[in-house]
Amino acid sequence: MEAPPARAQPLLPITLPRTIDAIKAYSPCQPLTIIVASYPKSGTTWMQNVVFELVTLKRFRETGERIELDHISNFCPFMENDKSWVFGEDGVAVEGLQGNHAVAHAKVGATIFNSHVYLDMMPSDPSVKLLYMTRAPRDVCNSFYHHLSHQAAEDGGYEGSREEFVRDWSDGKIAFGAWGDHLRSWLNEDGSCKVENCLRVDYADMKADLRSAVQATARHLGMRELGVEEMEDILPRLDISYMKENIDKFEPKSVTWVDKGDGFSFVRKGAIGDGKKEFGEEDEKVFLEGFKKFPPPPGCSGLMGG
Template sequence: MNTKAQPLLPITLPRTIEAIKSFSPGQPLTVIVASYPKSGTTWMQNVLFELVALKRFRDTGEKVDLDHISNFCPFMENDKSWVFGEDCDASGLQGNHADAHAKVGATIFNTHVYLDMMPADPGVKLIYMTRAPRDVCNSFFHHLSHQAAEDGGYEGSREEFVKDWSDGKIAFGSWGDHLRSWLNDDGTCRAGNCIRVEYEDMKADLRGVVQATARHLGMEELGGEEMEDILPRLGIEYMKANIDKFEPKSVKWVNKGDGFSFVRKGAIGDGKKEFGDGDEKVFLEGFVKFPPPGGCSGLVG
């Protein structure tokens, strides 16, 4: 397992990490979707919300609507997600998160930290997302260059970003280190309570990913009518059209007048299209310094 110190955003404090490690589930079902940033985290958050909302409807007949994904699935390493006492010990989650979790009878989080920072409870369900790294790097550049500097945003050029990304000098460290913290060398999850989901599989077979995720949560698979009901709300276009429900509240955003949206295109291969020759050379050098697990080498291409 990776034992390197992980670079994190300014919104994460030492007490935040302690709160994560010591978290004790307050609902019968607790699920954490983890990833290196821009690997389909928000997309999977949306899948998880729809599944736990469906489970609630099956169990009680109560329908729960999404107001904002951050209420139901808070960013685990955002210090503002937690309530702390005078001794800096976390006493629980902020009221909006606790209330949202009570509505669906499940606790959901998203995170970008290493596996060794996760709660020790083996009953917590973990989902680890992976995505082709050129697309990850490209999307993370667009993301951080529109995030406020005081919250860890990036103010350098694209070329500088690719160099810093390859050197593991940006928030959350290197892509290879992150994957190695969560995955064995054959690409399988280190934790027995974890499944790995590839972004590309969500693009190719969203129905199949939804069913596999439901099984991981201990739910019966979705019937035809149930699947047809939720699929329209899981599409990238739906998320873009309803960006007010999906743009994270954990950081501030900078409007540069260039039409940036937190949910962009969700395309496969855009990273390679936007890379220049210099970007590609620097990008590949990063895998010599921080190689991913052997079972993930196909993602590099």
């Protein structure tokens, strides 16, 4: 199947043209630069936590220093949040990252970002380690609705009904565009990454065997594999229940959240198959029509069952 032509990517109001320019022009300033990328709600924060644990383990191996997590956004800022960057007096030329991020990165000896933009917007330096997360689209859509419906409207939150969201999501009208387009921007037709410095990690694989996913990520970052004691030390902090209990360390600071009194938490259940359970008959019809318009790479067809 021939890939459809590229479409412009819709973004949140917190992203400006100068923000995209800053991302594209970014030059690594630490020995290790890592970008956790994905279509939203594909396990991004979970992988950010894995990366934090790995880079702090690397630091401990080198210096014996233990670094505690205060907030994941300090160590792994949202790359397309304009407020992550410091611009010059002309308001265009980028001078670097905000001080809290620069301090955190110096502390761990690595620069870490998370991002939801297309691959062609990424820094072109091949030394940057890219991690691309994928997840079953029904779960992505379902989780993204819960997320955006609790995000302030001025920051790009969604105020329509769930049924309206599924339709807009399937039509590629939600921030970050169509899921199929996003995957095609990062992946080849067979589902492999388009660039050698990128590792694709699937959410379901992390759920099935987190240890193997952590080891594969460590190898991609140029680290030696974790020993038994090292793995046993970090695994409890990578558990979804730990992240939910410590939500103050993981809820993004880049947007404002709306409390609707319904018990919403940015870190929800992390379950597989909830999207399929919550989809109604009309949702499923709209969802499948969307994939005719914005198909993912054929090599990602295995994700469609969830």
